[in-house]
Amino acid sequence: MATAFLSTASSFYPSSLSPSTSSSCSSSSSSTLGPAFVYLNNQNVQRRRTLCKAFNESLLHAPVLNKRGFSLCFITSLVLAAGNGCSNAIAAILEADDDEELLEKVKKDRQKRLERQGVISSSSKEKGYLQDLVYKLSQIGQAIDNNDLSAASSVLGGSTDTEWVKNANVAFNKLSSSPEETTQVETFNSSLASLISSATKNDVETSKVAFVESATAFEKWMTLTGLTGQLRGL
Structure with a gap:
C-alpha cells in the first residue's frame, strides 16, 4: 500500500519542479529578470526537493499508520510541494475518511441494537x-x-x-x-x-x-x- 502511494505521489508534483523546466525557466528569464531571480527560483526548487525527500525517508522509518493517518502524511507532502492548490483535494480526502468512519459507527450501533433486541426478546x-x-x-x-x-x-x-x-x-x-x-x-x-x-x-x-x-x-x-x-x- 505504501509503495503504491509513493509511486503515485510524483504525478501530483507540478511540472515546475522538474529539472528540465527549472533550467529552461532559468535560461529564458535570466536575461530579463537577472541573476537574483534565477538564484531564488533554484533555491525554491531545491527546498521543495529536500522536503519531498525528507517525507519519503520518514515513511521508511515511521511506525505503522492507519489509513487516515497515512492520508494526512501523504497530503501534507503535497501541500509542501504544490502550495495551496491541493486544498480542495485534501478536503475531499478528509471528508471521505469521515464518511467511512461515520458509516462504520452506524454499522456498530445497528449491531448493538440488534443484539439488545435479541436479549430483550429472550x-x-x-x-x-x-x-x-x-x-x-x-x-x-x-x-x-x-x-x-x-x-x-x-x-x-x-x-x-x-x-x-x-x-x-x-x-x-x-x-x-x-x-x-x-x-x-x-x-x-x-x-x-x-x-x-x-x-x-x-x-x-x-x-x-x-x-x-x-x-x-x-x-x-x-x-x-x-x-x-x-x-x-x-
Whole structure:
C-alpha cells in the first residue's frame, strides 16, 4: 500500500519542479529578470526537493499508520510541494475518511441494537418483573397523590428487600449494558429507598419528591434500553 502511494505521489508534483523546466525557466528569464531571480527560483526548487525527500525517508522509518493517518502524511507532502492548490483535494480526502468512519459507527450501533433486541426478546421473565414494577409504581403514585401514605407504605413493603423490588433489580442487571443505564438504576434504587423512608415517617412532601425522582429514573432507563412501548401502563 505504501509503495503504491509513493509511486503515485510524483504525478501530483507540478511540472515546475522538474529539472528540465527549472533550467529552461532559468535560461529564458535570466536575461530579463537577472541573476537574483534565477538564484531564488533554484533555491525554491531545491527546498521543495529536500522536503519531498525528507517525507519519503520518514515513511521508511515511521511506525505503522492507519489509513487516515497515512492520508494526512501523504497530503501534507503535497501541500509542501504544490502550495495551496491541493486544498480542495485534501478536503475531499478528509471528508471521505469521515464518511467511512461515520458509516462504520452506524454499522456498530445497528449491531448493538440488534443484539439488545435479541436479549430483550429472550427475557420474557424479566419483562414480567418490570411490568409488575410499573403496576406497583402506579399504585404508589395514586396513593401519594391522595396524601395516603399508609396505602403507599403497604405497597412499598417497608424496605428495599421486598420481592418486587428485588425482581426489578434482577431485570435491571440483565438488561443494562451501558454506564448511563447503570446510573439510572442506581438513581432509581436510591430514590426508592428515600421514598420508603419518607412514607414510613408520613412525610408527604418528601415522599412526592422521592417518587418523582424514582419514576423519572425508571423512565430514562426504559428509554435507554429501548423498552419504551413494550410495557403496559407507560
